[in-house]
Amino acid sequence: MGQLWEFLSFAEPNIRYVTFGSILLCSSAAVVGSFIFLKKKALVGDAVAHSVLPGVCLGFILAGNKNPILLIAGAFVTGWLSLVTIDYISARSKIKEDTAIGLILSVFFGIGILLLTYIQHSGNAAQSGLDHFLFGKAAAMVSDDVNIFGGMAFVLIIAVALLFKEFTLISFDVDFAKTIGFPVKGLELVLTTLTVFAIVAGIQAIGVVLMAAILITPAAAARFWTNNLRKMIFLAAAFGGFSGLAGAYISYIAPAMPTGPWIVMVISVIAFFSFFFAPQKGIVMKLISRRAMAHQIQEENVLKLLFQLGQEDKNYFQQRSVGDIQARRPFNTKLLLSALERLKKQGFLEKGDDRWQFTQAGQKKGARMVKLHRLWEVYLTRYLRIAPDHVHEDAETIEHIITPDLEAKLEKLLEYPVKDPHESDIPYL
16 A cells, blocks of 8 residues: 555655656547547557558667657658558458458568668667567657647647547548548548558557557447447546556556556556446346346246236136146246246236136236237238238247337227237237
């Protein structure tokens, strides 16, 4: 706790530079990365991140030292050139975009490695630490770096805010944007430039190898929590900022741990947690939802069957054994007993001497399920002209998802029919 409070006090300049620099980089990259993610161009970030290396090396060769302005300018030029080349190859040849991305990534990165090797053997003492651009070294940030990163982050966020509507449209429906006269090519060029800008800003701290993760992973994690784009961008920025803070803290308490890789590890943990446990879209939540739906369908099928038996016997509250139910429909015994117990807990059934019977609530629920089934059969035969002997299976599926509003509309549309296509009575409560 002592180390935590010491870290959060930001008393040491190095802590301030590394922490604030990491937060600015990760948050601003996540904002731009959200649109790249929605456009399904996640690999583009990886291509650009690897393509900036030759620009960094060329900037060093021209300057003869690690001048940050020239290094960033060189990185920006080659990163931007790589994206333009990918788009050109995809549009003007039979090579698909994923192939073009792989081609440009490997070629540019290979050139970068060759130039880096040349620099390392050139005898220039100023090249020391240049290889940190491969994996990043956030601990080396100073106040000038933070000022530059802050300025770049400000530019990125303002640009996204001003062009939010346009970026949203080209991310979801490019054809519609073209139809209503949006300059799609120009907007994509601006988004491309901002993407390169975000990646270039982070290469010194995160490195070219890991920068793609900072661009895309926060957006991928945020997508599992919301369907609202504004909320998604805000969450992505928050996830990115938190990963920058956590990565800086881990490298502070364990100096041997590099900041950049730990930033990626933290955001990856957030992403995996989101993939599995986010409400509605998380894998675990979906499994729970599917299981609940399976239980609901089984329970409603049992109630519907008991009501049908009651209709035939003119006695809805007659006690029935598991064998009586299975004689009409071959339910799995274990699953049937489980469904019966759940219906008892819900107050729809009563049990006595291993026999089951409706409660008043259960009889009404069973009647509604039969009504929905038969109403849908009437709809299919009357409006879709499907033969009566072909509507049962479809009604078996749809009856479980008909809402009360749709039920009322069906009744009104069909004018409250009393018979289904098989001349069975449709019960109305």
